[in-house]
């Protein structure tokens with residue numbers, strides 16, 4: 001069996017959970033087995049994971065899982081994996097998944113590949129699976145040779161496929177594990193898609209001249225239903241919040257569309273965004289290194305180009 | 320206060336990445352190696368800061384071959400008091416974690432630091448593995464760490480925001496931007512690093528369960544298609560009809 005841990009932070013499934021179940025179902029199909037999903041906590045409507053291919057949805061509705069602690073979570077996931085004889089465990093390569101994957105690999109005596117971006121191929125008892133390495137500069141194929149295997153899936157690597165019908169979630173209990181982390185508060189940006197999950201990202205750099213000019217970037221993002229990001233100097237200067245910083249020292253993303261405005265395209269910046277499917281660069285300097293990594297480019301003054309692009313997008317959306 | 324900082328050696332960010340002819344191994348020829356940036360800037364520096372205010376010892380640990388000693392000496396120059404190298408040529412994150420856990424299990428460290436991930440395999444795997452081996456709490460992607468007696472308060476990067484939490488010593492943490500500021504080793508640091516203890520420890524047996532077997536370079540981009548600045552309707556059309564992303 002393939003077991004997918006479907007994250008539901010603060011009682012809500014995110015797109016990454018649907019991606020993970022879709023991926024788990026495909027792995028199960030390839031292995032000739034079935035896919036089950038595990039939900040920890042009180043998310044409503046856990047049975048909807050059936051639509052993405054989980055034939056069974058297990059749910060532990062214990063308030064102990066309201067706050068995240070990798071020890072209590074890993075203990076519960078390993079227990080359910082063990083009881084059900086899971087051969088492959090699929091997680092999301094998220095802040096939660098990154099805290100869990102290594103723990104679960106040790107607990108289940110399993111080989112781990114984290115942040116994969118494609119489906120595995122089976123070879124005897126081994127699985128081979130690819131991920132991006134060297135900050136996007138290369139692709140590595142990993143071989144997992146252990147009996148039980150743990151895989152964490154990069155965000156936006158597979159499209160959630162809702163094909164089947166919902167199932168009714170089966171409420172189960174797990175042994176108590178001692179949690180030692182006391183979560184005091186969680187602050188997230190409400191109303192916007194977090195950057196790692198965003199399909200469209202509008203990002204801007206030092207070419208913007210100052211924080212007072214970000215209105216046009218936000219307007220463009222709103223028109224596109226996009227999330228905003230920024231380069232490092234912009235975050236360092238507190239023109240934009242820290243969580244918007246993408247790149248080597250910030251976060252790595254792989255949206256379908258990345259629009260870079262007034263960003264030079266230094267290698268450390270590219271390290272976080274070069275896995276984007278399509279890159280559009282707007283820069284007044286035709287020699288800006290970003291153009292080498294771009295699919296579409298506009299050489300021009302961003303203060304003129306961005307409002308015009310926004311107008312064109314609005315016209316397109318309306319029409 | 321007894322602090323362990325696990326440091327990895329990685330190719331410099333700006334290095335050109337290439338592989339041997341059959342793609343089975345990284346080609347190290349002409350590549351400049353550095354201490355993994357997150358290990359150096361955030362984990363090591365924060366550990367040194369805590370030691371400076373609270374006293375104690377910072378131990379820098381690397382699992383790797385003798386060639387890594389230049390990187391280890393740099394950790395000593397930045398401020399670690401002593402260093403350990405577990406002699407081996409690791410091929411998997413599982414191997415590295417096993418070695419660190421075996422070393423740390425009898426050393427009673429108060430905090431074991433990692434960087435949020437390495438810039439070569441970008442795995443973010445080892446810290447959680449070590450935490451599990453040692454049955455310790457684990458806080459990943461921490462951007463802030465303060466200690467008050469035996470209670471630590473941390474902030475941790477989560478999707479689109481930040482989580483604040485408390486945990487008692489001992490624990491394992493992976494460090495992200497914000498936890499500390501990069502320190503450039505000064506002359507005195509570099510001089511004293513030469514005489515600080517660097518202990519070599521043999522590796523324990525471990526069978527790799529997952530490892531990279533084949534490397535390839537991503538397909539080259541077709542090249543940028545330029546659109547005139549006054550032709551934004553055309554750009555939108557291309558994004559819709561050709562790239563199919565809007």
Ligand SMILES: Cc1cc2nc3c(=O)[nH]c(=O)nc-3n(C[C@H](O)[C@H](O)[C@H](O)COP(=O)(O)OP(=O)(O)OC[C@H]3O[C@@H](n4cnc5c(N)ncnc54)[C@H](O)[C@@H]3O)c2cc1C
Pocket residue numbers: 204205206207208230231232233234245246247248249250261262263264265266267268269272282283284285288300301302303332356
């Ligand atoms: C170890 C290390 C780690 C790093 N990590 C990161 C990281 O994670 N993320 C990151 O982003 N950077 C990172 N950097 C910094 C990186 O090297 C660059 O310095 C940074 O990305 C540059 O930011 P920028 O492109 O916004 O600014 P600049 O390099 O100043 O570029 C601004 C661009 O805007 C253009 N421009 C200016 N005015 C206009 C206008 N009116 N219209 C159109 N275009 C205009 C300019 O032509 C220029 O190309 C790191 C650096 C180091 C050394």
